[in-house]
Amino acid sequence: MPKESNGRTRIHDVARAAGVAIKTVSRALNNEPNVRQDTRERILETVKRLNYHPSLSARGLAGRRSYLIGLIYENPSANYLVDVQHGAMARCREGRFQLLMHQVSGRGEELERDVIGLIDQTGVDGLIVTAPLCQSNELIRTLDRREIPFVRMAPNKMRHRTPYADMDDEGAAYEMTAYLIGLGHRRIGFISGHPEHFASGQRLNGYRKALKAHRIAYRASYVRQGFFIFESGLDAARQLLAMPEPPTAIFASNDDMAAGVLMAAHEMGIAVPDQLSVAGFDDTYIARTVWPRLTTVHQPSYDLAYTAADLLLRVLSSQPAPKPVRLPYRLVCRASTGLTDDSDSHS
Amino acid sequence: MPKESNGRTRIHDVARAAGVAIKTVSRALNNEPNVRQDTRERILETVKRLNYHPSLSARGLAGRRSYLIGLIYENPSANYLVDVQHGAMARCREGRFQLLMHQVSGRGEELERDVIGLIDQTGVDGLIVTAPLCQSNELIRTLDRREIPFVRMAPNKMRHRTPYADMDDEGAAYEMTAYLIGLGHRRIGFISGHPEHFASGQRLNGYRKALKAHRIAYRASYVRQGFFIFESGLDAARQLLAMPEPPTAIFASNDDMAAGVLMAAHEMGIAVPDQLSVAGFDDTYIARTVWPRLTTVHQPSYDLAYTAADLLLRVLSSQPAPKPVRLPYRLVCRASTGLTDDSDSHS
DNA sequence: GGGCAAATTGACAACGCTGTCAAATCCATG
DNA sequence: CATGGATTTGACAGCGTTGTCAATTTGCCC
Numbered sequence: 001m002p003k004e005s006n007g008r009t010r011i012h013d014v015a016r017a018a019g020v021a022i023k024t025v026s027r028a029l030n031n032e033p034n035v036r037q038d039t040r041e042r043i044l045e046t047v048k049r050l051n052y053h054p055s056l057s058a059r060g061l062a063g064r065r066s067y068l069i070g071l072i073y074e075n076p077s078a079n080y081l082v083d084v085q086h087g088a089m090a091r092c093r094e095g096r097f098q099l100l101m102h103q104v105s106g107r108g109e110e111l112e113r114d115v116i117g118l119i120d121q122t123g124v125d126g127l128i129v130t131a132p133l134c135q136s137n138e139l140i141r142t143l144d145r146r147e148i149p150f151v152r153m154a155p156n157k158m159r160h161r162t163p164y165a166d167m168d169d170e171g172a173a174y175e176m177t178a179y180l181i182g183l184g185h186r187r188i189g190f191i192s193g194h195p196e197h198f199a200s201g202q203r204l205n206g207y208r209k210a211l212k213a214h215r216i217a218y219r220a221s222y223v224r225q226g227f228f229i230f231e232s233g234l235d236a237a238r239q240l241l242a243m244p245e246p247p248t249a250i251f252a253s254n255d256d257m258a259a260g261v262l263m264a265a266h267e268m269g270i271a272v273p274d275q276l277s278v279a280g281f282d283d284t285y286i287a288r289t290v291w292p293r294l295t296t297v298h299q300p301s302y303d304l305a306y307t308a309a310d311l312l313l314r315v316l317s318s319q320p321a322p323k324p325v326r327l328p329y330r331l332v333c334r335a336s337t338g339l340t341d342d343s344d345s346h347s
Numbered sequence: 348m349p350k351e352s353n354g355r356t357r358i359h360d361v362a363r364a365a366g367v368a369i370k371t372v373s374r375a376l377n378n379e380p381n382v383r384q385d386t387r388e389r390i391l392e393t394v395k396r397l398n399y400h401p402s403l404s405a406r407g408l409a410g411r412r413s414y415l416i417g418l419i420y421e422n423p424s425a426n427y428l429v430d431v432q433h434g435a436m437a438r439c440r441e442g443r444f445q446l447l448m449h450q451v452s453g454r455g456e457e458l459e460r461d462v463i464g465l466i467d468q469t470g471v472d473g474l475i476v477t478a479p480l481c482q483s484n485e486l487i488r489t490l491d492r493r494e495i496p497f498v499r500m501a502p503n504k505m506r507h508r509t510p511y512a513d514m515d516d517e518g519a520a521y522e523m524t525a526y527l528i529g530l531g532h533r534r535i536g537f538i539s540g541h542p543e544h545f546a547s548g549q550r551l552n553g554y555r556k557a558l559k560a561h562r563i564a565y566r567a568s569y570v571r572q573g574f575f576i577f578e579s580g581l582d583a584a585r586q587l588l589a590m591p592e593p594p595t596a597i598f599a600s601n602d603d604m605a606a607g608v609l610m611a612a613h614e615m616g617i618a619v620p621d622q623l624s625v626a627g628f629d630d631t632y633i634a635r636t637v638w639p640r641l642t643t644v645h646q647p648s649y650d651l652a653y654t655a656a657d658l659l660l661r662v663l664s665s666q667p668a669p670k671p672v673r674l675p676y677r678l679v680c681r682a683s684t685g686l687t688d689d690s691d692s693h694s
Numbered sequence: 695g696g697g698c699a700a701a702t703t704g705a706c707a708a709c710g711c712t713g714t715c716a717a718a719t720c721c722a723t724g
Numbered sequence: 725c726a727t728g729g730a731t732t733t734g735a736c737a738g739c740g741t742t743g744t745c746a747a748t749t750t751g752c753c754c
Contacts, residue, residue, distance in 0.1 A: 007492065007493060008467055008493075009467065010710060010711090011710065011711065012710080020733075020734085021733065021734040021735075022710090022711080022712095022734090023711095023712080023713090023733075023734060023735080023736095024732085024733060024734075026711070026712060026713095027712095027732095027733090030712085033731095034731065034732055034733085035732070035733085036731085036732065036733090039732080039733085051460050051463060051464070052467075053463070053464045053467040053468040054468065054710080054711070055407075055408070055467065055468065055470060055709090055710055055711070056404070056407070056468050056469050056470065057403070057404045057405070057406075057407030057408040057413065057470050057709080057710080057711085058404075058408050058709070058710035058711035058712085058739090059404075059710080059711055059712075060402075060403070060404030060407075060711090060739090061402070061404040061405050061408050061709085061710080061711070061712090061738095061739045061740065061741085062710075062711040062712040062713075062738080062739055063711075063712055063713085063739085064712090064739070066403060066404055068403075078425050078426045078428075078429040078430075078632055079425045079426070081425075081429060082425040082428060082429060085448065086450065089448070089450070096468070098447055098468075098469055099447075099448070100445055100446075100447070101432070101436070101446070101448060103433065103436070120398070120400040121400055121403075121443070121445075122403060122445055123400070123402060123403055123404070230635070230636050256636070259636045259637075260636075262638060263636070263638050266638040266639070267638075285425055286633070286636060288577070289577050289603070289606045289607075289610070289633060289636075289637065290606075290636065290637060290638070291609060291610050291613040291614075291637070291638070292613070355740095357740060357741090358740065358741065359740080367703075367704085368703065368704045368705075369704090369740090369741080369742095370703075370704060370705080370706095370741095370742080370743090371702085371703060371704075373741070373742060373743095374702095374703090374742095377742085380701095381701060381702055381703085382702075382703085383701085383702065383703090383750095386702085386703085401740080401741070402739090402740055402741070404739085404740075404741085405709090405739075405740035405741035405742085406740080406741055406742075407709090407741090408708095408709045408710065408711085408739090408740080408741070408742090409708075409709055409740075409741040409742040409743080410709085410741070410742045410743080411742085411743095412742090
């Protein structure tokens with residue numbers, strides 16, 4: 001005899017209302033086979049009518065899992081993070097999992113301790129590991145040792161049994177560079193990303209390959225080190241634009257740095273895109289809020305995270321090990337790039 | 348006789364190793380009274396030695412505690428959200444709680460069902476309710492009925508027993524408006540925030556009071572409805588700037604809309620701050636990435652969230668009911684505002 | 695050293711769900 | 725219409741912890 005002390009609906013209430021045993025409700029809810037179609041529908045309808053939500057704790061206790069998955073990240077730009085978070089969350093909700101966001105700051109051993117702490121304290125069933133954390137061999141080894149399922153998000157160089165979701169950073173950077181070349185640009189500056197991100201190298205590769213394919217000499221002085229943050233883009237652009245023969249276009253490895261380039265241009269009275277074309281990467285919110293709006297590569301952050309979560313959930317349900325997924329990018333041409341009337345261009 | 352099938356250490360193992368009953372271990376771990384000092388130490392030492400971590404699921408099911416707190420939000424700008432998230436997270440970590448972010452989209456009954464779903468499913472110990480959700484009387488009533496502890500974040504008009512963290516939006520808007528007036532502006536446009544946010548009204552009040560205090564007539568046509576998003580600021584600014592007698596300054600109720608104002612100005616070839624001063628509100632990341640950098644009001648989002656979490660944790664530990672906390676704001680003067688040389692100004 | 699209240703400890707029943715396995719029902723076939 | 729295998733359903737025992745309440749030990753006084 002159920003007591004209504006709490007006001008909370010329990011599986012028992014649903015079972016009674018639908019005229020079945022609690023186990024049958026459980027089966028219907030968990031998409032298990034061997035429930036007759038009409039029974040299943042009746043139960044699901046009752047569930048909705050009573051606004052029933054199974055308790056994670058009880059499910060976790062009985063099923064020996066926590067229905068919690070952790071997403072660990074380091075220090076991404078806010079816009080990127082929010083996209084990722086919501087993508088992963090969306091998939092978690094569908095699977096009736098909850099997402100625990102977990103920012104780590106340390107390095108090396110401290111990082112490992114931090115992540116182990118998360119695992120031990122929360123009992124997460126699995127982890128989504130974003131770049132650049134998923135490039136740490138130590139971390140990977142630690143997770144392996146603990147036998148905790150995880151997936152990786154964003155490119156990475158390591159071979160490993162775990163699945164991942166990524167995109168073709170090199171191809172995207174190649175295309176963007178080719179696009180700039182197509183606009184007539186020959187002196188194209190490049191601001192690279194944080195050196196610890198594998199994607200940074202990939203994007204630089206794409207830039208270099210595009211130059212090469214179009215027989216434009218690579219000039220090291222046109223490439224500046226950035227760190228994926230606004231200020232680093234600003235600094236790098238100031239330097240590039242102060243050169244005796246400055247670039248007519250600057251391709252920054254993410255939107256935040258591209259916004260920094262725009263600021264440098266504004267400060268120096270350089271018109272964009274008339275005197276300087278600027279391209280970014282990621283297509284986060286910032287690309288649409290700066291002036292002029294940024295031409296950039298759309299990185300499907302939301303979908304990447306959704307996919308990563310999906311892969312993890314598959315691993316957890318011990319379906320056949322899913323394959324890595326590569327999602328498509330897309331060039332988004334806005335107002336920050338244009339034809340160059342640069343007459344110095346040789347070759 | 349405990350079986351080790353799972354590999355995971357259970358309270359039973361600790362109890363056996365320490366030579367006590369599981370209940371005593373439970374007591375020691377939860378800092379309950381009535382455990383002899385030496386017993387407690389012996390248990391805690393054993394816990395550490397065996398690397399024991401209690402199961403959240405079991406705790407949540409058996410006790411009244413999940414060590415989870417939920418932060419519910421609707422659709423804030425990414426930069427604001429991330430600040431809030433990290434502020435709340437920081438306090439949660441200190442208290443060994445985990446934070447569950449939960450975005451809601453519905454309205455009315457759907458909203459309530461959504462939140463009930465979170466509570467039922469996760470068994471969160473308490474909730475941080477951000478604006479404008481904390482202004483919904485229905486939601487508040489639902490939470491009360493469920494007797495779930497919660498705190499509110501951001502201003503709100505309702506009297507209620509629960510504590511909250513906020514800032515003086517009206518005072519801040521007053522000061523910003525007065526600052527613009529001090530620069531010589533007499534025709535000051537205002538873009539209000541989303542009408543469902545209490546803060547929107549407060550900020551408008553501050554604007555109006557400042558005008559009044561400086562004997563500047565309030566002109567309804569200078570006030571446009573915005574919705575706290577970039578595009579609404581862009582639209583509103585286009586309208587304001589197309590007026591026969593356009594404002595010489597525009598004060599937007601948040602930074603995203605102020606960025607929209609900047610874009611409108613750029614589109615129309617209006618120089619900022621020479622021909623138009625622009626002020627924002629919040630001092631989120633975007634304020635430093637647009638050109639010119641935004642003069643704005645620094646809202647202590649991180650600290651507000653940290654404080655809200657702190658209040659909630661106090662409520663949960665049933666300390667004497669904490670009082671609401673009001674945090675200070677700060678005017679941040681950057682490059683988007685300047686003196687006006689407007690000669691039309693009368694009075 | 696006995697007596698008594700307070701402090702400490704323990705036995706056992708929840709908590710709400712899933713896993714296991716047995717019971718009931720269905721359906722095709724002879 | 726009986727038979728039997730496949731499908732569907734249900735009864736019941738945990739899952740690992742905390743709450744309740746009873747049992748035991750301790751400390752203090754006479």
